Amino acid sequence: MTTLGTASAAPGEVDTGRLTVGETRDGSPVGLPVAVVNGERDGKTLYMQAASDGNELNGVGVIREVFPQLDPAELAGEIRIVGIVNYHGFQIDSHRNPIDDTKLNRTYPGDHEGTSSERIAAATFDAARDADLILDLHQGSDSRMIHETRVRCGRRHRMHQRCLELAKVFGAGHILDQKGPDGQLARAGPDEGIPTIDPELGGTVGFDAESVAVGVEGVFNVLRHYEFIEGDTDLTPQTRASGFDQYGAPAGGLVDFAVDLGDRVKRGDTLFRVTDAFGQRKAEVTADSNGLFWRTRRLPQVATGEYVCSVGTDIDSY
Template sequence: MTITLGTAAADPGAIDTGRLAVGETRDGSPARLPVAVINGADDGKRLYLQAVSDGNELNGLGVIREVVPQLDPAEIAGEIMIVGIVNYHGFQVAEHRNPIDDRKLNRTFPGDSEGTASERIADAVFEVAKTADLILDLHQGSTSRMINEVRVRCGRRHTMHSECLRLAKVFNCGYVLDQKGPEGQLARVAPDEGIPTVDPELGGSVGFDPESVQAGVEGVYNVLRHYEFLDGGPSMERQTRAKRFDQYGASVGGLVEYRADLGERIDAGDTLFAVTDTFGQVKAEATADNSGILWRSRRLPQVASGEYVCSVGTNVDSY
């Protein structure tokens, strides 16, 4: 059976690329998202894969750019539906939010066909996503520094939680944040439709980070093998899971000097960072309230009083 996504259409054993219309730009020209469909030669599950719902998070796009040319539809059982760039308007100007409506697009799912620009985009891609058996929504930690991790956002009491947690383990990044997400996230909304969905957060960088992109490529292939789109067994290891974040800000203004590295184990009372003045004199230090893992930190050293500095993943276990 031929499968379609926007202008892309592929018969069994074929691949095609095209565009999905999501409205018009300010000059009246069409806003169209780049899409691809890969229709396997044999029957199987359907995977929906998307990236760049936050317009400056490019590592997911780097993953898609690497994975798609390597896939041979003749070797695939099932179907893969891909939206390469979701936040069309934010991507054009390298901004996190959609500048047309000043919305964070990954807070607008399931969307609204008559709503704001972001809601219309979310509606168009969710119509595709909810036909899938599995969903991967590729992100990164914006332009902050962050470990490679996968987020399970449905909440631990959700009926789909175990399936989402399984998908996160299969992606095999090493770290999992298992914490209910904000309303409007795809990874929170899609499980309500009975679809296991996770949000891989592939590091944090300005532009592409090759190490994080490679981790994402390996994660996608792990998913394809585990769920039998491709032959071969996945490579899976125990994952380190955090169930919440502690966030830390600067008590004073100045320059941040970290006392721990990303991914480092932290004990309660350990010094996370100091803030110095222009001449290197320490003005204040921040210590950890709880044990955990240094998960994320700001990239630039300068901070004002009360400005975000870093996050520690807490309530840590493994599975």
């Protein structure tokens, strides 16, 4: 029997339900939407979640498309899903949990007696703790970003190669292989011996169909490769970066980019220019090193020092 919150499924069954993680200010229970798919045959366990950052919806879009396609009669093992992790942030389109003003994906493995975010992290991590694989679906918030998968445990971690393999299997096209901040699920999972990745499915407001499609294919790549379902996965080489150069605006105004997302850049290449409202140039910013144009802000207006773009560095093929 596979159980997650009120969802419970015997071999060959599927169920949905709610995972209680506290109460709202009027005393109503807070229940995260959850699902379990229990295959007819024995196999591995996959834990998958979305929207730990409450305004990152592409992962929710992936789960919405993947779940109806999961047939327990064709599945070996089990899949546990938390469809929306940051319940409070999701309700108001907020990246952070507004109850404690916290970025929830900095609170893993959580605390059952802690803040709202810590309690949600603890409850969801309990569901993941004995899994064989973890997918934590994200996007680059509402920035513009290439499709990538993040390996966050660090290159010296005992699980690094297995996390890197999982990222390659997911197949988003780009991998950021850089140790992440404390409290990320993609850090806490490997510490428990579980290969964990953080797919960043583009960046948008609402759903982006192309990014959702990349995520859906990525999930099914994982299901095939790790023998949850039958089929083969083509492990094609991907572009890997192990660092980031981030660029801010040297002056306030309007940004014009000189390169497109995914373009290779060389040190000294112009990345963007800042003009005033009349098109008069105020500043020009060039690349500090060779790399790949990875991420940009979405809106053109900037204040002095405000984030503008990022270049992935230390590029190779994996």
